[in-house]
Amino acid sequence: MSAPIAIDSSAKASQKAVESTMLSPRFYTTDFAAMDRLDVSALRSEWDTMMAEYEGDNNHDHFQRTPEFAHEVAERFSQVSPEMRQEFLEFLISSLTSEFSGCILYNEIFKNVENPDIKQLMRYMARDESRHASFINQSLKDFGLGIDLGDLKRTKAYTYFKPKYIFYATYLSEKIGYARYITIYRQLEKNPDKRFHPIFKWFERWCNDEFRHGESFALIMRANPHLLRGANVYWIRFFLLAVYATMYVRDHTRPMLHHEMGLESTSYDYTVFRITNEITKQVFPVSLDIDSPAFRDGLARLFHIQTQMDAAKAQGGVWGALRRAGWAAAGLATFVRLYLQPVQHHALPAQVRMAPAW
Secondary structure, eight states: OOOOOOOOSHHHHHHHHHOOOSSSOOEEEOOHHHHHTOOOGGGHHHHHHHHHHHHHOTTTTTSOOOTHHHHHHHHHGGGSOHHHHHHHHHHHHHHHHHHHHHHHHHHHHHHHOOOHHHHHHHHHHHHHHHHHHHHHHHHHHHTTOOOOHHHHHHHSOEEEOOHHHHHHHHHHHHHHHHHHHHHHHHHHHHOGGGOOSGGGGGHHHHHHHHHHHHHHHHHHHHHSGGGGSTTHHHHHHHHHHHHHHHHHHHHHTOHHHHHHTTOOHHHHHHHHHHHHHHHHTTTOSEEEOTTOHHHHHHHHHHHHHHHHHHHHHHHOHHHHHHHHHHHHHHHHHHHHHHHTSOEEEOOOOSOOOOOOOO
16 A cells, blocks of 8 residues: 655645545535425424424533643653554544535535525534534644635535435434444543543544434435335445445554554444444335455455555556556446345334434
């Protein structure tokens, strides 16, 4: 794998955030008129209860740094290796970009719809994601690597997604974000000596924001059940696989981060997949068979292919470009084989809402 460019300035941090690759978080735009036509009246009681939770804003004072924060950064983080420092900075930048992506999308929907239910929801979710992104950015500023979020909004490429693709992808992003953060939090709660940066102390209530955001999309989809039937099930399968595969490959490109926490990337990923599979049964009629040997072999092969593509990119020239094209074709073939693997089917529960119980 080619060596990553050292992130040692705000310019390089911003360059990393702006990247558009298969593994980097994206910014999205959508059909605002279609979003405006959404109807959640079929689940009015559950919806109003959730809106009251947002209004209560139980995390309003959570994203404030304690006086000990800077001291812990200086004391604990100074002990990690330069390579580990780079992986952690990449993790922060990727997390910030993902959180800010949600903030931008939700805010744009808020500004472009009149539907009072959707407008209210998007205002609350944009509020939450703005807090998350700003909190991460403050940790980057500790290292002199703060990112100009206004500039990032202007310069990063946007991907157009139909509303239903937004629902599938963003629901999964929020729920898998919960599973990732709570797994890390529980590990470091049991092993505080492995907590090399204080930001992890904020993960429990933080990830409960992510969980509630996912609940919002679950209610939207269950109130519009055509999104979960027929040909749309094939799209659900696609997004499940795309999100899981992206996480697996990305996590295995920075294994030191997990090792520093006392985790191993593969077992960590499958713990997250298992939690996410259990959660998504609230809305998706299918889930991936993550324990299938063919599934596990396929994800491992995707990571191998990514390392070969990185090596070909580093090689450069005509031969490097040809190698990259060959490995890209191999990656596509592997993804298709994974997509065609049997999935698990289940009935949707009568009660849509779930509690963050992991």
